[in-house]
Amino acid sequence: MLGIGTLAKKVFGTPNDRKVKSTRSLVAQINALEEGYKALSDEGLVEKTHEFQERVRNGESLDAILPEAFANCREGARRALGLRAFDTQLMGGIFLHQGNISEMKTGEGKTLVATFPAYLNALTGRGVHIVTVNDYLAKRDAEWMGKVYRQLGMTCGVVYPFQQEAEKRVSYASDVTYATNNELGFDYLRDNMKGSVEEMLQRGHYFAIVDEVDSILIDEARTPLIISGPSQDRSELYKVLNSYIPQLTEEHFKLDEKTRNATFTEEGNEFLEQKLQADGVLPEGQTLYDPESTTIVHHASQALRAHRLFMKDQHYMIRDGEVVLIDEFTGRMMKGRRLSDGLHQAIEAKEGVDIQPENVTLASVTFQNYFRLYEKLAGMTGTASTEADEFAEIYKLGVVEVPTNRPIARVDEHDRVYRTAAEKYAAVIEAIKEAHTKGQPMLVGTTSIEKSEMLSELLKKDGIPHNVLNARQHEAEAQIVADAGKPGTVTIATNMAGRGTDIQLGGNVEMKVLDALRADPEADPDALREKIEADHESDKRKVLEAGGLFVLGTERHESRRIDNQLRGRSGRQGDPGRSLFFLSLEDDLMRIFGSERLDKVLSGLGMKDGEAIIHPWVNKSLERAQAKVEGRNFDIRKQLLKFDDVMNDQRKAIFSQRREIMDSDEVGEIATDMRHQVIEDLIFDYMPPKSYADQWDVDGLTAAVRERLNMDLPIGEWAEEEGVDQEVMQERIIEETDRYMTEKTEAFGVENMRKIEKQVLLQMIDQKWRDHLLTLEHLRSVVGFRGYAQRDPLAEYKTEGFQLFESLLDSLRGDVTQQLAQIRPLTDTEREEMLRQMEDQQKARQEHLTMESGAGTQSGDGADRPEPLLAGFDENDPSTWGDPSRNDPCPCGSGNKFKHCHGAI
Incomplete structure (x- = not known):
């Protein structure tokens, strides 16, 4: 029914x-x-x-x-x-x-x-x-x-x-x-x-x-995605910690393969503490449990993870003396991508390659956002x-x-489960031999480079010709995939997502034509195509008679999708095909996600060596295990997104504010509003509402106005006048600073002042945002412990993240106001001194370049002399400043060092 x-x-x-x-x-x-x-x-x-x-x-x-x-x-x-x-x-x-x-x-x-x-x-x-x-x-x-x-x-x-x-x-x-x-x-x-x-x-x-x-x-x-800049060099610490890990025994740490985490036990911490104190890394009297030891503990944990959870040729490979990550889903090298939080450096120490400095985040975004x-x-x-x-x-x-253009004719067989990996691989080799003998092309899927190369070795022993497609063969992948449909071809692949080239039965005609033309550029393309198409039809007939492409999976992946991507390579456009997965109880998925019960069942059945269990129930139980992993991964991504959403709202606010400033020709109003807000905050701090005149901190306000607004105002005299309250004081300070900034604008010229304001605003926003990102990262790493106190880490992160953002905006207003208040045009003497310094620097640099290039001669026309770039020096136009040193006074005339002013980005 x-x-x-x-x-x-x-x-x-x-x-x-x-x-x-x-x-x-x-x-x-x-x-x-x-x-x-x-x-x-x-x-x-x-x-x-x-x-x-x-x-x-x-x-x-x-x-x-x-x-x-x-x-x-x-x-x-x-x-x-x-x-x-x-x-x-x-x-x-x-x-x-x-x-x-x-x-x-x-x-x-x-x-x-x-x-x-x-x-x-x-x-x-x-x-x-x-x-x-x-x-x-x-x-x-x-x-x-x-x-x-x-x-x-x-x-x-x-x-x-x-x-x-x-x-x-x-x-x-x-x-x-x-x-x-x-x-x-x-x-x-x-x-x-x-x-x-x-x-x-x-x-x-x-x-x-x-x-x-x-x-x-x-x-x-x-x-x-993270854009980062280098931070301090800690390579010695990585090397020291790396030397301890091989000495650890099983009682020193715990591994959790499901969450890919590794932690030290109490015995492990004691062992580390003794080692670190003996080597002078941990100061005497300091323990690993002290707040000052946070950095050491963090890097020790990363060294443990690097050794126990990150395997060479599976998670990363060594290429040209560098640790290059391998994408676990596509098996491709991810050049330029690095693991964060010192984990990449820990792997570099483990492999004995040059340790690159750790990075600090300058900007980041998740793909979701x-x-x-x-x-x-x-x-x-x-x-x-x-x-x-x-x-x-x-x-x-x-x-x-979307329905297929032609009905699918592929046969998807039930998985075969063996007790040991050795029995499974023996059966895989037999299946490959059988298909190869009858001329059926095979695509053999593995889950890592290591396993694809191990399988390749087994096939070499049996003399079966084959191609291997993984991160090492990245450059030749299109050609290998194009050939994978030829009669009797065996192709081993780590992952088939996004390969971009179809496996066509009999081989790929277009690729064959291109190859033939490369080999013989003088050949007639039409005659060549005709011959190749005729050969292709014959090859295609052979493959069809052999049953189409046979997809053989040597292991189930954590995600059903990855298995389906492999399976889907067979049976394109209504072609016949076959797919079959060979598994063992020693496979990662089976081992981590409940193979014990299955092992008992198989033992109870009295299975002989080399015998497989084939049953729809096994497929169902595997699908449930995969669904569990997928569910857990979804939760991880959802949690990551919830935390990133907090930052994302702030990112949008900062980026849109930046865009508004860049779009605007008139940012004076923004700078003025910021200045007025700073004055209002100063009045609130030093002359609180509902306080009496004798409770006001007049000296504190005078000093703060001098520091923030670069002005000496008679605040003490004003405070003694009859009828002066907080509002009157605020109006007077605003009036005086507005007049002061108007004079400054006239001295610089309106257009130049607008440029300076825009530059200062953008630099300050970027500097504050960078610092804020670092603070949020630290907050994120510690907020998880709040769960032990029955507090929701996400709620705590939202609240504190918002408070941090508010303080970012407050300090941004203060710093922009202070910087603009201190900028002044250079005097003639200062300008001459600045030009002299910059000419000296340029000469020194030119001499250094000449020595480096080994040029023993100079042309008579003085071509190697510094170009007179500084003749048109303009303190308001950074393009005329040459290349000031970071510790020189800033050419804009602010009085600050270049690295704290225009060189801050």
Whole structure:
């Protein structure tokens, strides 16, 4: 008998079915327009784009233009790439435009799908960002799909690391911009550290389409993006602590693999204390439990984690004498990414490579909060439904499963579970041999570089030719993936998310043609293609007869999605295929998440060596274990986001204030308001409300006015006058300081004074924000202990974070006012002295450069002499100051050292 829910689904269809059905009329409209657009000339397609742009400017909605725009884009793609989009691809594009995640299986052409909503939304002129998981895909997709946009009269750019700023600016100004999530996030942070609007690169956050959305918005969302600067060098401490860890025994520490944490026991602390005191690192009489020892304890814990939880060739690898992290989800190297809080330095000490200094945070943002800046967000992936709740809760994104163009013919077999890893790998080798012998291509999935290389060694012993795809083969990955569908090919891969190249049965024709042309540039491309296509058809027939691509998983990943990504590589576009996972009770997932009961069951069954258990119940129990891990990871990300949301509100306030100052030509009003507020606060502190005149701290107020406002005012005399109260005193001080600042403005010139005010404001905001970030980090690390006192750490963090932000704003007002009050034009004598000092510095630098380059001769025309840059010196224009030393007086005339004034950034 059918349940009520099942019966309702049979009658009404699932919510997903209804969403898919709702797009069919739009797809029919696009198809009806196809012949009309085919008849247009190339210029006609571009004219259509201009027509659509005009209609959008005149207020017509994008939804109204959608059928025509999609029809134009489909024709543009057909002409530029020779690809005609399927109806299911149009559906995927419609869902993306509506702000959903389109779940489309591997091989359904997601790269082309993105062009439809990107083209439609770019008609607004506000720019669309298409986000990819790596730089290779960003460049490849921008070049490949850029042909479509150019065919339609639109511009397309790509953003990548270490790109020239001018080139990057052009890319961001394009109608459609391809970039990685990392580069977009870092550019956002860098933009908000710039000194003027003209220097900023991003022009807003209108619409983003995220490819491999689950990988970017979920897997990578646990780690915030951080821009940092170097702090003090502690390399000796790392080395000393590192030398102790190998001496520890099991009673000295506890490991928690589930939470990836390591802590010292009481015995461990005693051992460390003795060692540290013997080596003179810990002062006599000081224990590890004293507040002064916090830093040492922190770094000792990081050294323990580095040794016990971070494994070489699994979590990181050594490349050119550097510790390079490996992305646990994609198996790729993450060049330039470093672990924070001294953990990266602890790993460097462990591996005996150069220890880079620790960094302090200058700016940071999580991917969640960066992508929530966009007015509209959409995503594509082959596997999102398992995380639908998280997408809905965090990003307000719906997940829609788009039907495949052809029905899936892949056979997904039940997992095989062995008792030991050795038995499992023996069975894996047998399965690979069998498939290889009958000419069936195989994709073998592993969870780490170490395991892929171990499997590779086993295959070498048995003489089975194969390719290995992991972080070490990063450069050759497209070629390896393209060849993975050839008859009898065995490919071992750490992870298949975002590889960007389809595994086509018989091999990838386009790649074969490119390879052949590279080998013989003189060959006739058409004849070459014809021959390769004929060979390909024969290879494809062999693979089809052998059963299509066989995906073999050697272990289950923590996340079902990663397993599904691997599985989804087989059976593209209705091809036959097979998938099967081999597991053992010694696998990490099974070991950490409850394999004891299963072990007892298997022992009770009296299983022989090499025998596997195959049962749907095992699959169910594994799915439950994976769901547990996914749930825990979701909680970690949610918690990270809740804490970051506190900072995010403050970040938005600071960044918008910076933007307002940069946009404004007239910041004098902001500076004046700040000054008036400082005066009001001084009156409140030294002449409290409802106090009598004899209770006022007149001397304190006089000294504070001298320090903060750089003025000697007769406050004592005013206080003795009849009828003078707090309000009158405040008005008089405001009047005097306003007059003083007006005189200063006249001395500098209005335009110069505005420039100085803007510069001081921006520098002070940046300096205060940097200090505030560090304070928040420290607060975050200690607030967790409040839970022991039955207080909610998050609530405590919010309250104290807000108080810290208020004090940031107070001190910002005070410091800006003080700095502006102390700035004065240089006297003639001071200017001459400044010019002399700067000329001396420049000569010294020139001599130093000449000595360094080893130039023994100088040209007779004096080409090596310092250029007379200082002839046009202007104290109000930093570009004329040359290069002052950090300890020189600041050329602006403030009286402060350069490092405390204009050199503070």
